[in-house]
Amino acid sequence: MVDHPAVEVDGLHVGYGSTPVLVGVSLTVPRGQGVCVVGENGIGKSTLLRCVSGLQQPDEGTIHVFGGDPGATPEFWRAVVTTVEPPTWYPGLTAREHAELVCRAHGQDPDQAGVDEALERFGLANHADAIPPSLSSGQKQRLVLAIALLRPSSLLILDEPEQRLDREGRADVAGLLADYVEGGGSLLMASHDDSFAQASGAAITTMESLSAVTP
Numbered sequence: 001m002v003d004h005p006a007v008e009v010d011g012l013h014v015g016y017g018s019t020p021v022l023v024g025v026s027l028t029v030p031r032g033q034g035v036c037v038v039g040e041n042g043i044g045k046s047t048l049l050r051c052v053s054g055l056q057q058p059d060e061g062t063i064h065v066f067g068g069d070p071g072a073t074p075e076f077w078r079a080v081v082t083t084v085e086p087p088t089w090y091p092g093l094t095a096r097e098h099a100e101l102v103c104r105a106h107g108q109d110p111d112q113a114g115v116d117e118a119l120e121r122f123g124l125a126n127h128a129d130a131i132p133p134s135l136s137s138g139q140k141q142r143l144v145l146a147i148a149l150l151r152p153s154s155l156l157i158l159d160e161p162e163q164r165l166d167r168e169g170r171a172d173v174a175g176l177l178a179d180y181v182e183g184g185g186s187l188l189m190a191s192h193d194d195s196f197a198q199a200s201g202a203a204i205t206t207m208e209s210l211s212a213v214t215p
């Protein structure tokens with residue numbers, strides 16, 4: 001069996017209207033490694049992550065995730081967690097119930113999966129019974145990441161996971177991402193914080209270096 005990389009992007013072109021955003025972008029994320037894409041606002045990091053997540057079709061180029069088409073199969077969504085799009089919260093369900101729901105959907109027993117420990121680790125123990133819309137933006141981001149790391153996965157695609165986190169939260173999340181990669185997971189993220197990316201164990205690459213031509 002061929003051991004495909006976690007992510008292989010080749011010759012990606014994406015434009016909005018007549019404006020090119022990604023021009024000949026190529027990128028590989030080897031299995032069990034982390035890659036962090038950096039670059040100025042508007043350079044196309046989220047566009048790239050949306051395409052790799054199967055949430056946006058490129059105009060040209062190929063994308064393979066573990067050798068398959070992104071977003072095309074239930075197996076893809078079993079293996080991949082993406083936080084590129086804002087989460088949808090179920091009306092009336094608490095933070096803990098959202099975490100339990102995701103665990104159950106992935107065949108995990110919430111107690112065995114460690115829902116309470118995860119909420120504690122992300123500083124949400126006192127907010128477990130709150131509904132997510134009532135949380136602060138940083139607490140919502142912590143909940144999104146807690147749930148992303150609770151459920152089983154092989155690849156995390158995270159768009160600026162450090163956003164809205166305080167310094168301690170960034171250090172904690174960076175440590176958890178480093179553990180995820182150390183444990184064999186693959187990570188593709190965009191970030192504006194080089195020290196966060198380094199602490200996450202991700203190799204930093206600039207958007208410019210991925211592009212055949214600067215748009």
Ligand SMILES: Nc1ncnc2c1ncn2[C@@H]1O[C@H](COP(=O)(O)OP(=O)(O)OP(=O)(O)O)[C@@H](O)[C@H]1O
Nearest residue numbers: 016017021039040041042043044045046047048190
């Ligand atoms: N749906 C859309 N329609 C039109 N233009 C878009 C759309 N989404 C993104 N763009 C444009 O594409 C460019 C790249 O946006 P993108 O969000 O991918 O950049 P980014 O590198 O993630 O930026 P940031 O660091 O600010 O998050 C920007 O100029 C943006 O205005």
